[in-house]
Amino acid sequence: MYRIASYYSKMASIFFFRSEHFLASQHSSKAREKWKLVEEMNAVAAEKIFLNLxxxxxxxxxxxxxxxxxxAVSKLQEHLLKIELDKKFNITRPKSRQLCVITGKGKHSPKGKAILPKTIKDFLIEKKYQFDDTIPGLYYVIPKFHH
Structure with a gap:
């Protein structure tokens, strides 16, 4: 589906630069439709991967x-909110309780550039979470409980 969406996008561009605006518009419309399907399919795949892991x-x-x-950021945010808003964790949680977040080291990332660990770290810093990242590929995050 990704290749099909890319094809329609490329053709829309070609027709646009040739001043064939009707064809460009048709291909652009098909491209948007296919890109939407790509997003939906990615969301389904992500959910299956997440549940499996x-x-x-x-x-x-x-x-x-x-x-x-x-x-990953979306799933982590949902998970943290689930913990933080649940009264049983808020009241009974031992002070040392931390969420273990596994990102991996990025061994399978293209060109050795691990994007996920950096993105998760940036999210935790932005949202002002206390965390420990001394072990590569793992974050120990202290949820923020609101009283």
């Missing part, structure tokens, strides 16, 4: 391997 984990462990950076 985390089906045995308890609430204090989340594995984000295999997700795109944006998807």
């Amino acid at each position: 985390n089906h045995n984990n308890d609430i204090w462990k989340i594995d984000l391997h295999g997700l795109h950076a944006r998807e």
Whole structure:
């Protein structure tokens, strides 16, 4: 689907620069339609990957391997909110309780550039979470409980 969407986008561009605006418009419309399908398919795949990685984990462990950076941040944010807003964790949580976030080291990233760990770290800093990242590929995050 990605290739099809790319094809329609490229053709829309070609027709536009040839001043064939009707054809450009038609191809552009098809490209938008296909890109929407690509997004939907990616979301379904991300959910399946996430569920597969985390089906045995308890609430204090989340594995984000295999997700795109944006998807991983979204899942982490949802997970942190789930912990932070649940009164049973807020009241009964031992002070040392931390969320273990697995990002991996980026061994399978193109050109050795691990995007996921940096993106997660940036998110945690931006949202002012306390965390420990001394072990590569792991973050230990202290949830923010609101009283």
